[in-house]
Amino acid sequence: xxxxxxxxxxxxxxxxxxxxxxxxxxxxxxxxxxxxxxxxxxxxxxxxxxxxxxxxxxxxxxxxxxxxxxxxxxxxxxxxxxxxxxxxxxxxxxxxxxxxxxxxxxxxxxxxxxxxxxxxxxxxxxxxxxxxxxxxxxxxxxxxxxxxxxxxxxxxxxxxxxxxxxxxxxxxxxxxxxxxxxxxxxxxxxxxxxxxxxxxxxxxxxxxxxxxxxxxxxxxxxxxxxxxxxxxxxxxxxxxxxxxxxxxxxxxxxxxxxxxxxxxxxxxxxxxxxxxxxxxxxxxxxxxxxxxxxxxxxxxxxxxxxxxxxxxxxxxxxxxxxxxxxxxxxxxxxxxxxxxxxxxxxxxxxxxxxxxxxxxxxxxxxxxxxxxxxxxxxxxxxxxxxxxxxxxxxxxxxxxxxxxxxxxxxxxxxxxxxxxxxxxxxxxxxxxxxxxxxxxxxxxxxxxxxxxxxxxxxxxxxxxxxxxxxxxxxxxxxxxxxxxxxxxxxxx
RNA sequence: CGGGAAGUAGCGCAGUCCGGUAGCGUACCUGGUUUGGGACCAGGUGGUCGCAGGUUCGAAUCCUGUCUUCCCGACCA
Numbered sequence: 368x369x370x371x372x373x374x375x376x377x378x379x380x381x382x383x384x385x386x387x388x389x390x391x392x393x394x395x396x397x398x399x400x401x402x403x404x405x406x407x408x409x410x411x412x413x414x415x416x417x418x419x420x421x422x423x424x425x426x427x428x429x430x431x432x433x434x435x436x437x438x439x440x441x442x443x444x445x446x447x448x449x450x451x452x453x454x455x456x457x458x459x460x461x462x463x464x465x466x467x468x469x470x471x472x473x474x475x476x477x478x479x480x481x482x483x484x485x486x487x488x489x490x491x492x493x494x495x496x497x498x499x500x501x502x503x504x505x506x507x508x509x510x511x512x513x514x515x516x517x518x519x520x521x522x523x524x525x526x527x528x529x530x531x532x533x534x535x536x537x538x539x540x541x542x543x544x545x546x547x548x549x550x551x552x553x554x555x556x557x558x559x560x561x562x563x564x565x566x567x568x569x570x571x572x573x574x575x576x577x578x579x580x581x582x583x584x585x586x587x588x589x590x591x592x593x594x595x596x597x598x599x600x601x602x603x604x605x606x607x608x609x610x611x612x613x614x615x616x617x618x619x620x621x622x623x624x625x626x627x628x629x630x631x632x633x634x635x636x637x638x639x640x641x642x643x644x645x646x647x648x649x650x651x652x653x654x655x656x657x658x659x660x661x662x663x664x665x666x667x668x669x670x671x672x673x674x675x676x677x678x679x680x681x682x683x684x685x686x687x688x689x690x691x692x693x694x695x696x697x698x699x700x701x702x703x704x705x706x707x708x709x710x711x712x713x714x715x716x717x718x719x720x721x722x723x724x725x726x727x728x729x730x731x732x733x734x735x736x737x738x739x740x741x742x743x744x745x746x747x748x749x750x751x752x753x754x755x756x757x758x759x760x761x762x763x764x765x766x767x768x769x770x771x772x773x774x775x776x777x778x779x780x781x782x783x784x785x786x787x788x789x790x791x792x793x794x795x796x797x798x799x800x801x802x803x804x805x806x807x808x809x810x811x812x813x814x815x816x817x818x819x820x821x822x823x824x825x826x827x828x829x830x831x832x833x834x835x836x837x838x839x840x841x842x843x844x845x846x847x848x849x850x851x852x853x854x855x856x857x858x859x
Numbered sequence: 860c861g862g863g864a865a866g867u868a869g870c871g872c873a874g875u876c877c878g879g880u881a882g883c884g885u886a887c888c889u890g891g892u893u894u895g896g897g898a899c900c901a902g903g904u905g906g907u908c909g910c911a912g913g914u915u916c917g918a919a920u921c922c923u924g925u926c927u928u929c930c931c932g933a934c935c936a
Binding site: 380384396399448450452454455522525532584585586587591608610673675676677716717718732733734735859 | 897
């Protein structure tokens, strides 16, 4: 029978969970806060990863891999970074289990096997990487170092949510080392642009690029740049960050180089990352009450073909005809699935692939063969229409491009309609409570005011948008002078 | 971590108050009829009732502890 989905209007959180689980992206596991990413969800991640990986390599980066564990003494070297992450670290204290003498068949931690020094399971890898870079860098000729790693990290979050905030998650983290501040800042901005390009052009999720306030900055960074997306419930999601780390880590780990004049200088650093959280953002940007809606460029299956037949004879005729179509699609680089399984009827398959967000469905039966046509259905608009078999591959290719563009356009319209200017505190609250979305408002630039607004309105400054227009105004809370509006929202 | 809810067959649930042979729907298996929007008939398979203790002649049910999940908060570089 039907897989019942909660609708967005009924319960947005439950709708999201239903989609992730029933759409077979991921599932809960026996481990607190950790999820199992299922094959369909992992295929989506692989597509995203492959595109990003190519973008990183095209901008001169190489992949490497660093250890999962960070010795506590290294972890604590950069004070702000350590302090920021300390309260959510998993810590390894022992290296052996033994049979429990008081509890048959059970194991216990061997008290004799305590580590000399605790190992921190990485919540991020700056420490272990900068400790390594120290041995890689002597001269300006060793710079820049442009390295990325694909890895898992662990952050012991209080409350977890599938993809959006899990205790363990997959991500990439770029860590670069430069001779000058100018070059490092350029790298930080370049990678922010790479993220924005990827998220907008491949995931069809519009983002606002900006810089974080001091309060929201990455622990140990001089500046944190970010891309912010807007979900369908009007809440913001930080989709990626790129940090200019200054010389903080170089100083903490004593990483110096000799410049052209043989003068010793500290190295300048950046780090940048996106994670499986992007999948959560993708789901909440495009999907609807019938299920997932995936953008064609990263969808694991772009086209599904469902045969409609009476009896084995008809099926064989269809198998043959569809075989040709599949071959032609694959030759054009289209990810296609032909579902001629006999255990489910067409109606069931239609619903199933809608739930899974497959962009295009093609139904083909005896009637279509006669008329030399197929029935095409778009997931994004739910439209169905008959098209000629002749030139079908081209038709599908064009439609995939159109769907991709439509999803972005739709999301962008929603996002743009939900950027509202507020000039008074009442207006500000009213927008957050009722219209929801981003609010552009004046802020006096102090951390105290920012904290107070967060406390009173549960909204944070998502970023100060890049190329933000200057405009004199009064802080929405204190009435103090302000030179620009900043972007507020309630956020995930 | 605070408040609330939940965990019984793959999934969704009833049974728990008031202890006495574990049930329903769906899925799955077999056979048949079907197939243009989640098919129908018939016959079957499948569960240490989250886990660990305790009370009792007897525990899904009562008691204690613990793990996991969801919702609302706090937290979220």
